[in-house]
Amino acid sequence: MSRSVEEILRTVRIDDLGRQHDHRVSPDTPLGEVYRVLDEKRHGAVMVCEDDRVVGIFTQRDILNRTAGKEVDVATPIGELMTREPVTLPADRRVAEALEVMVEGGYRHVPLIDAKGREAGLISSRVILRFIADHYPETVLNLPPRLHQQLARPEGG
Amino acid sequence: MRCPNCGTDNIQGSDLCERCGSDLAGLDLPAAGAGFRGKLLSARVGDLELTPPLAVGPETPVADCIAKMREAHHGCVLVLEDSRLRGIFTERDVLTRVVRPRLDPATPVAKVMTPKPYTLEPGDPPVFAVHMCAVRGLRHLPVVDDGKVVGFLSVRHLLRFVLEEVIAGS
Numbered sequence: 001m002s003r004s005v006e007e008i009l010r011t012v013r014i015d016d017l018g019r020q021h022d023h024r025v026s027p028d029t030p031l032g033e034v035y036r037v038l039d040e041k042r043h044g045a046v047m048v049c050e051d052d053r054v055v056g057i058f059t060q061r062d063i064l065n066r067t068a069g070k071e072v073d074v075a076t077p078i079g080e081l082m083t084r085e086p087v088t089l090p091a092d093r094r095v096a097e098a099l100e101v102m103v104e105g106g107y108r109h110v111p112l113i114d115a116k117g118r119e120a121g122l123i124s125s126r127v128i129l130r131f132i133a134d135h136y137p138e139t140v141l142n143l144p145p146r147l148h149q150q151l152a153r154p155e156g157g
Numbered sequence: 158m159r160c161p162n163c164g165t166d167n168i169q170g171s172d173l174c175e176r177c178g179s180d181l182a183g184l185d186l187p188a189a190g191a192g193f194r195g196k197l198l199s200a201r202v203g204d205l206e207l208t209p210p211l212a213v214g215p216e217t218p219v220a221d222c223i224a225k226m227r228e229a230h231h232g233c234v235l236v237l238e239d240s241r242l243r244g245i246f247t248e249r250d251v252l253t254r255v256v257r258p259r260l261d262p263a264t265p266v267a268k269v270m271t272p273k274p275y276t277l278e279p280g281d282p283p284v285f286a287v288h289m290c291a292v293r294g295l296r297h298l299p300v301v302d303d304g305k306v307v308g309f310l311s312v313r314h315l316l317r318f319v320l321e322e323v324i325a326g327s
Binding site: 005006009010035036038039042044060061063064065067068069096099100102103106108125126128129130132133136 | 198220226227248253257287288290291296312317320323325
């Protein structure tokens, strides 16, 4: 039997989606290194972990709000700039629940934990949207060509 | 998943029937028009909650753009010239083109914006926005009607739309 996408979102577990595992830094990681990771890996956020526990999160929005144009030393440990004790989700919950937490909290990234409370990856809005997009394969084929919109640089948005 | 030709029950997701070899590709996709699958295809971007954009001119200093974004809690500004969309400057650009290279904050935004950004039209189905965000990693999509910017759609609002449809379907 075929299932509707909302049914799938309510059944599939977060850890069945592509969880992201290379988003970890430690509290003493310098701000400049966090900049490099976010830029070069094209991440929207990093999890700050201590002994496998998620103690904080630092996102691109935090750069805008807390460091851009503010003369913050790039040697500053990220532990001093991060958002402490972010909302986390057990990795075995359903995708619909992650969606709900993201919408209600206005988050685009939620760190995941296992049954023992240890860091277990990160779920992002992009991964959820990609999962949804994968259920509309025919639409990709029908996307209208908009060649004038080719980016001169692979950036933005 | 039952083969429409011979009736054999195949493993979900099979491309060919194991008994008669009939083409099964696409059979396990949700039926067209069902629930929010239909909404994502049949609704229009113009019907969604669009955010009025922060508009700046090409000569606006980067520092002013950042201040506006911070104050309004927006992740982007749209760069307009003669009310035409010339480019977009986002929080990602703040990191990659301003903060990391230690750009002079007096620099005009035109030098660091992304020119000719991907845009939506009000008549586009929301699934177009889902694809742009999913495939290209975009988080802010200007909506342009007949050359005029009518707002932008953010990933946050797109997620809200999806969630509301999930709840409506439960």
